[in-house]
Amino acid sequence: MEFVIVGGGLAGVTAARTLRALDPHAGITVLEAEPTPYYLRPGLIDVLAGRKTLAEITPFPRAWFERQGIAYRSGAVTVALDPAAHRVELASGEALPYDRLLLACGAEAVAPGIPGEKLPGAFTFRSAADAERIRTWAEGSRRAAVIGGGWLGIESARALRDLGLSVTVLERGPWLLCRQLDRGAGEVLAGLLGAQGIEVRTGAISEAILGESRVRAVRLAGGEEVPADLVLISAGIRPRTGLAAAAGLAVGRGIVVDNHLATSAPDVYAAGDAAEWQGTVYGIIPAAREQGEAAARNMAEPGSTAYRGTSPMNRLKVAGVDLLCLGDTQPRGGPLRELRAAEPEQGRYAKFVLGPEGELAGAILLGRPDLAPTVEELAASGLPAEDDLKRLLNL
Numbered sequence: 001m002e003f004v005i006v007g008g009g010l011a012g013v014t015a016a017r018t019l020r021a022l023d024p025h026a027g028i029t030v031l032e033a034e035p036t037p038y039y040l041r042p043g044l045i046d047v048l049a050g051r052k053t054l055a056e057i058t059p060f061p062r063a064w065f066e067r068q069g070i071a072y073r074s075g076a077v078t079v080a081l082d083p084a085a086h087r088v089e090l091a092s093g094e095a096l097p098y099d100r101l102l103l104a105c106g107a108e109a110v111a112p113g114i115p116g117e118k119l120p121g122a123f124t125f126r127s128a129a130d131a132e133r134i135r136t137w138a139e140g141s142r143r144a145a146v147i148g149g150g151w152l153g154i155e156s157a158r159a160l161r162d163l164g165l166s167v168t169v170l171e172r173g174p175w176l177l178c179r180q181l182d183r184g185a186g187e188v189l190a191g192l193l194g195a196q197g198i199e200v201r202t203g204a205i206s207e208a209i210l211g212e213s214r215v216r217a218v219r220l221a222g223g224e225e226v227p228a229d230l231v232l233i234s235a236g237i238r239p240r241t242g243l244a245a246a247a248g249l250a251v252g253r254g255i256v257v258d259n260h261l262a263t264s265a266p267d268v269y270a271a272g273d274a275a276e277w278q279g280t281v282y283g284i285i286p287a288a289r290e291q292g293e294a295a296a297r298n299m300a301e302p303g304s305t306a307y308r309g310t311s312p313m314n315r316l317k318v319a320g321v322d323l324l325c326l327g328d329t330q331p332r333g334g335p336l337r338e339l340r341a342a343e344p345e346q347g348r349y350a351k352f353v354l355g356p357e358g359e360l361a362g363a364i365l366l367g368r369p370d371l372a373p374t375v376e377e378l379a380a381s382g383l384p385a386e387d388d389l390k391r392l393l394n395l
């Protein structure tokens with residue numbers, strides 16, 4: 001059996017490892033466009049900040065893949081897929097046959113179409129090469145603007161700050177991380193970033209990046225100019241669907257897969273940031289890992305393993321601060337009952353949303369890792385929890 005995997009990121013490598021464990025004799029080839037060895041993408045934040053080298057975020061050296069009998073081919077760009085002939089074609093002109101194929105080609109950073117986004121000094125951030133480019137540019141820069149206040153934007157802002165730049169985060173929403181946090185928590189987080197020397201501007205719609213031969217400022221709706229000699233655009237991801245679409249596979253926001261991670265073409269599977277399952281593109285590590293593994297199991301034995309979705313990440317570190325988000329944190333139609341303790345001076349915020357029976361239906365904990373285990377346990381129990389929660393907050 002010949003297995004071919006397009007994309008040597010987490011989903012692809014997890015699939016390759018799973019396939020090897022299931023079948024010691026199969027041919028396994030991973031085609032990776034980037035010239036580098038496999039690395040852990042979240043580690044790029046540390047590379048950008050100068051805390052780690054690329055080698056330090058490379059978990060398996062080339063020799064490891066060789067020992068596993070997995071052909072990991074860096075710099076191998078797949079340019080076409082022919083599902084009827086069971087063949088992929090590389091940029092080099094080489095054609096590679098497969099029995100079963102996995103599309104694990106990930107996603108790219110969205111360039112939102114802001115005028116000036118192609119100017120020297122304006123970047124998006126996805127790859128090791130991006131980290132290198134941004135870092136090099138930062139060496140000659142003093143002021144950075146980060147467009148987008150999601151967690152990647154915030155973490156990138158912090159890395160740039162660590163490099164000694166003064167940094168402004170421009171978030172168009174009313175507060176930071178507005179899908180995960182409520183306004184109170186968003187404001188506490190902005191305060192924490194402010195204490196680290198990162199300015200946060202909310203309700204800031206970036207209309208254009210200004211400059212002639214290089215970036216000079218970001219112009220906001222309303223006309224104000226925020227000076228910047230480095231602009232990092234962090235406006236979300238777009239799954240790489242081009243290869244699949246050109247081959248006639250069903251594509252929505254991502255490459256559409258069923259509960260076995262199978263695409264609409266026979267013997268072709270998809271996983272990770274490239275895949276859309278039940279309308280969802282997760283774009284997170286746990287989903288890439290779980291889908292990569294489930295896809296591999298189904299490639300080895302079709303129909304053997306159902307994928308049932310990945311729980312959204314609920315524990316994060318943002319700007320060095322622990323964050324836990326559980327359940328419904330901003331119920332529509334207003335909460336039934338809420339308990340809240342905000343300590344902005346300490347950078348701490350806790351909110352609990354109670355359900356109809358007094359059970360814990362949702363929670364936000366910022367800077368309170370001490371409460372997290374108890375809160376997770378109370379939420380899982382489904383039992384009335386108001387008295388316990390009040391005690392936790394000393395109310």
Ligand SMILES: Cc1cc2nc3c(=O)[nH]c(=O)nc-3n(C[C@H](O)[C@H](O)[C@H](O)COP(=O)(O)OP(=O)(O)OC[C@H]3O[C@@H](n4cnc5c(N)ncnc54)[C@H](O)[C@@H]3O)c2cc1C
Nearest residue numbers: 007009010011033041042078105106272273283284285288
């Ligand atoms: C800086 C940064 C920090 C992050 N931190 C976190 C975090 O803390 N927690 C978290 O959950 N998620 C994080 N993420 C998101 C996480 O990295 C992704 O969800 C994860 O990498 C998805 O894995 P994947 O294998 O599906 O895609 P990718 O990691 O994108 O891998 C896909 C690979 O396919 C290759 N490829 C694409 N097209 C082709 C082609 N035609 N031919 C050959 N190869 C091709 C690409 O070069 C790429 O290496 C972060 C992302 C970034 C950019």
